[in-house]
Amino acid sequence: MVLACLVLAGTAAAQVPRRERRFVYGVNAFAWDGYAGGLSALPAHAIYLLAGHASVVGARETLVYYWPITGEYRADWDSLNEPVAGTLEVWQGSRLVREFAPLPYVIQYPDGPDGRSVLYVGAEAHRRYQAFVRGRARYRDALWRYSEARRRYLEALDRAVQVRQRGGRPQVPQPPPEPPPFRLYSTEVHQGFVLDLPPGRYRIRLRTPQGTLRPESERTVVVFTHRRGGVAFTIVPQRRWTVPERADDGGGTIYARRGEVLYLQPQAAREYPDLAYARLLDPQSREGRPDGWRWVHTAPITRARLEVVGPAGRTTVELRPYRVVQVPGAALGYEVQAARRGQPADFYGFSVTAEGPLRLRLLDPSGRPYPGSDRHVRVPVTAPLFVLFLIPLIPLTLGAAVVAWRREQLEAWRQEPSGRPAGAP
């Protein structure tokens, strides 16, 4: 028993990660689905940033530990989060490109923590944060007043029930209106270096107020941009809402079952280097291929029409709201239905029915096509599958025929008294 306790205690102690006090850079990199928070804990962790957009790099001291389950370094910010004073030097080769002083910044999420994010820098950061604090306080007060009013309403409702039970005619109270939801979310105001650099490979390091270089502060910063842009579509089949497909590349063809109703949601998209974008989202990421590219959706396109050219001629489809409803019964699936007036929409899209080969093109409000928005819809042939496996037999049959012919020729040659093939001069 004692031995088991000792073994278990030893195992438990071995699972506590060793924490080291280290200089790190906390990164808030601009990404299209919101500022991506990351940690550059070691000099080997290069920082990747998007060109043309402001990102924030903060110099901190914290406790760093290696988390073997995810294979990454993490920071114990709760135990230690000490800003490190100094200016950030940005070098390209042997040339000092720029020096950055720390600035106050705040990141706010107008539609809640899962929505889009906005960076505010300098005095604006303080103003925005104060506005957030005031708005939150107002909402808290409104919520308190609402709960009071609701308590009074429930009491009045109880009294009305009692009056009704006694045979009287009670006056039914009106429920109090709920305060509008407060969705704005904000970080606190922090100090950081706001970087917006042209594409290239840089080195950064921190110079302390005493004029010395901070040890372990050197990092590689890779600033990259997209190689092409276009229109991407997220495509939802009517009966398979849970398995949408992405048609990002203009060269891609959409294959659909005959009669399948497809809902296409257009998005502006840009193509970025795969590895760089993976490390933009997480400087310690092991995903992404150095020779690969990925399409990133940047913003939904809401003011557009879809031109459809097919066997029935040329038509234009409008962007409409749709709802996803659960199929009743044993089917246990989802189905997309048009949202009626007043019903909340789950998504907006163009509805297209795959009845034959179609050519799609997105048009802006003035009727001009969006570049990179052409797509083809094809309906595969529904021939029996064994037909496919007959095709490889063709070269095999041809080969057998050629070999047989050759053998016949050789036989004829052997039987010729002159030793020459029949018909030869």
Add this chain to the structure above:
Amino acid sequence: MGILVARRVIPVARDRWLRWPPVAAMVRLDLLTALTSLTPYAAAAAVLALAALLLQNDLHRIREDGLLVRGEPFALPLAAAGFLLALVLATWAALAVARDREQGALELLCYGPVSPAAYLLARLVGLVLLAAVLLLVVLGGFALLSAATGLHLGLRAVLVLLLMTGPLAGAAGVGLAVAGAVRRARPAVLAVLGLALGGMGLEVAHEVLARLPTPDFHVSPVQVVRWAAFLLSRVTGWALPFGYVDRLMGAVLRGDAAQALPAALVPWLYAAVLLALGTVALERTGVRR
């Protein structure tokens, strides 16, 4: 200087190493022998069967999910075709040279107006022509598969297939170089198969190791093995013909003309280098059985 080379050196080199009439005769004979045997047709059939299997998977997904988005449905069949045909041509080349040496045909030829360089060049040209014929057969098969499935065979895929003669010439060059260095047929074939499967295995190992988590505080064995696999796969990506197929496909299917041109031309240079290496190896090991 240029005129001197044209007037003096080229005729001497042509008479000494590359007499065209015997080379042309050997090319004709090689091609005829290859086209009247069952192996190339069986290789084409295997490529088409694999393609049919891969396309059938796509069709199954369309039937089940109702939807599939593909840049080029024939991309995977193309890669499979590249790998299989390269393997067949490299093995064929190694076996042909090793057999000629074992049976004494090579020695006999070299007593006549044929040098080792001319012999290997004839073999290479014959195999390139065979590759071109095979690719045309595969292209025809792909067109039939496209018609039977409704999955689009794009112009870029056709271009990849036509340009694949370069990497296949490289594969034949590997077979010739190996056969030049290894005297016997069985070790030569095993060496070619070992190179091909080893190269593929290394790629798989590299992909798997790249996804394994490792701590960076201290050097771990996984890091060392990962680096070794990375460096080796970099080397084999240029030393073996399969990397050339990969680069060609990537550039052409992406429509990247700046990379497609070198990706189409470099395999020919690679084949020429291997031909030279094969000649040196054959001259060193000798043409006698």
